[in-house]
Amino acid sequence: MAFRKTSIREILKKNLNFIAGILTEFILASVLLLLAITICFLLALAKSPI
């Protein structure tokens, strides 16, 4: 049986949706945390004396 050489580019191309999906989920969770930290920062800023 002959094996066909598969390049990294081909693997990436084949699983593009999967990789992009995983990245999307990680980015989304990070954005949520970024929003939360922004809220914390703004509240701390509002509380601190001018």
Place this chain on the structure above:
Amino acid sequence: MIPKLGREDFEIIGYNLGKIFNFLAILFSIPVVVALIYGEIDTIPYFLITSGVTLILGNVLIFYTCTKKPMELKHAICLVALTWVLASVLASTPLWLANATSSYLDANFESLSGFTGTGLTVAVDIDHMAHSVNFHRHLLQFVGDGIGIIVVSLTILGRTEISSVLAFRGEAREEGIRPSVVRTSRTIFGIAITFLLIGAIMFAIAGLHEGLDLRSSIFDGFCHSMTGYATGGFSTRSQNLLYYHGLWYELVGMVLAIIGALNFNLHYVVLRGKRREILDNIETRTFFFTLLLASTLISFCLLSSNVYSSTEAVFRKGVFQLVSAHTTTGFATVPSPQLALMWPALPIIIISIAMLVGGCANSTSGGVKALRVGILIKAFFLEVKRALLPRSAVVRGRFHHVEDSPLTDTVIKGAAMIATGYLLLFTLGTLITMGYGYDTEASMFETSSALCNVGLSSGITSPSMPTGLKITYMLLMWMGRLEVITVLVLLAALALGIWRGKEWREEKSS
């Protein structure tokens, strides 16, 4: 009329239980590999004994109850409810033999907390626990809560599709991702393994960054990734994630917990290229909205009460506990006594409510679930709209969850029933805890933590807590994991079986 469980029914349940035991026997032998790597030869017999006993029990059940009859919903529900209890009893054996807990009941508490993905711990001296025993605790959470023991064992060990579908429903994962349940289980397994590996690498890098040696960072990273994705909350350290005192470690924990709390259906759709679904889905919208709203409230409370004064402290303590609670993970960066004594009542109540709301349906998280909360909120606004419009106006609601669906009375009733079940158990659990002399906020916090399979503690859960309370929390963890109804069906079926058996005996004697 509810049918009584007869001999044939018990045979069907017993046969499937035997199959599941065979899968568990394999599962209980996995920590032997860790024991060999770390040279913990003395712990190997504990796992081999447990695995052997489980295998013998499984095959005895299969031998005596061998049946080809298909499984119905009532069998599936009883099977699921029984499996969680019996699997926990078997899984507690290595913990008890290794003296990881101070009593046999504690070992059962620990293993049930593991299987249900709760994370409340009564283990003794976790920091010096054998690696293999610690790995066993984490593996229980990953398989029990991260993947779901019933479906995996039934599909791996080859039951019919319909049997697996029914068991799938009983295990509170009723939404099918793909037409075939075997394929669904494989998809869930694939998604879980992918996130487990990515999480482990991220945790290991963060551990190295915090100054851990390579061996410890890999072991801790792998274990935390298992419990983080499974939204379980067990840790290899007695201080949980506080031990590491590292922002990156905590960030990885939060990111993994949020991903773990997302619906498997959503993972599948997003990984197939439909990324827009995340923002359109009613469930994720509700989950993200409640998460941000509760974060704002908790930050405001902690800042205004001067518990923490800097942005970093509020984020790493307040928001971290909230994310951990809302995703029902149970990772902690605040010691329990500090939470109980330093934090004001309001943040404790907010976290308790967040725990009750929980993550997304059909995910690894517990609680009422964001989908049901979203549906109830939508139904509430629909009723307000209906009241404002003329009587002749036709008001129809719709919601988007992977596909557009009408907001029917049946959907609303289903969501309301589960929410009511959780609220009733929450009230009952809180009252029982208060009956043991604990204050109201701590009782609410600990009850919702056990019921919604979270694992955060206000200090009540410990090896020295009253036995009655340990049993109460064990029941809450079990009922919470199976979404109340499954357990109620089992109890009703058993009660009816006993009652009708008694009637029959009375008739016979007269």
